Amino acid sequence: MPDSTRHVLPDVTLSAGPKPKHQQLREILEEYCASQLSPGDMLPGERVLEDTYQVSRITVRRAIGDLVASGRLTRERGKGTFVAPNPLVSRLHLASFSSEMQAQDVSASSQILLSERATPPAAVQEYFGGEPGEAHIHLRRLRLGDGRPYSIDDAWYNAHLAPNLLENDVYNSVYTILEESYGLAISDADQIVTAIPADQSSAALLEVPLASPLLRIVRHSRAEDRPLEWCDSVYRTDRYHLRTKVTRALDL
Known part of the structure; x- marks a missing residue:
């Protein structure tokens, strides 16, 4: 130090x-x-x-x-x-963790916690479509900024659209791989943002006390109208801020 x-x-x-x-x-x-x-x-x-x-x-x-x-x-x-580390500020637009970090002059890296083809939870399977019990791509990563933990991404990817995704360098931006290798640019997504307490696993990985508040973002992403990604992420609240601009709704 x-x-x-x-x-x-x-x-x-x-x-x-x-x-x-x-x-x-x-x-x-x-x-x-x-x-x-x-x-x-x-x-x-x-x-x-x-x-x-x-x-x-x-x-x-x-x-x-x-x-x-x-x-x-x-x-x-x-x-x-x-x-304290400089917090990553997200403006709620579609961008990879790597590109958001780069835009704020922070060096992004990842640790692979899990990479496999497996049967996803029912909600993910329903989102991707296809036959029940089909295997899809599961990738869980610890995301780092300047070597310090920022978030854990637990993501599923549609194996019909990117069948050999795990053969690529998934330590870096998966969005870049999807676009350059498969022609699948993320076009839109639905996000749900909540707060949760850190359990033993996430607390250890993110280096925070047990039960510390974490920001949870569940994102369902599409390439045009094709369901491509289901990602459940948790973030350290001292290292990740959400920023958005709101306007007053017109009275009808």
């Missing part, structure tokens, strides 16, 4: 003016994180901050607490306080 001791804290004197000292310190630390530290770097300890800025432990903890609450910093029990 990077050593933040090589960085020099800003040489600023906190004033006794109308702005509270904890707010002044918070702004100093926010600028310090943005200009000198990178995601994953450790913040100097509380005692160092107290001595540097001549403030109380309460002032330091309140400034740090505000930055943790805003998502700028993250605490790890028994280790310290660190600069």
Whole structure:
């Protein structure tokens, strides 16, 4: 892990003016994180901050607490306080995880947790159509940004449309493979977004405490009118944000 001791804290004197000292310190630390530290770097300890800025432990903890609450910093029990990873912001348009990460200058990678041809759950089978009991392609991946876990994708793909999908490099964008190798560009999808608690498996993979809130997105994707993908994903809420623009409906 990077050593933040090589960085020099800003040489600023906190004033006794109308702005509270904890707010002044918070702004100093926010600028310090943005200009000198990178995601994953450790913040100097509380005692160092107290001595540097001549403030109380309460002032330091309140400034740090505000930055943790805003998502700028993250605490790890028994280790310290660190600069939080930049959250991936999705604007609810059709794009692969890899392309969304690339657009925000984050390096995307994957760990394959499962890859097989198997009989899917009944809801997936009904969506794909065909005969009951037919095997389709099952791919479960841990999605990483700059080496840190962001999400788990548990996806099924229609084997009638992409029969040998798993023979490709599915560590990277499956959407790119589907389009370039099979001529299947995802054209539209239905999504359902909910919140769920992390179970033991997802908590361990995503490196969050058990029962932490996760964002769950179930997506049914199509290539034109052909059902192609059923994907059930869970995301760390501190590393994935949804953003959408809404307009007022016209009164009828």
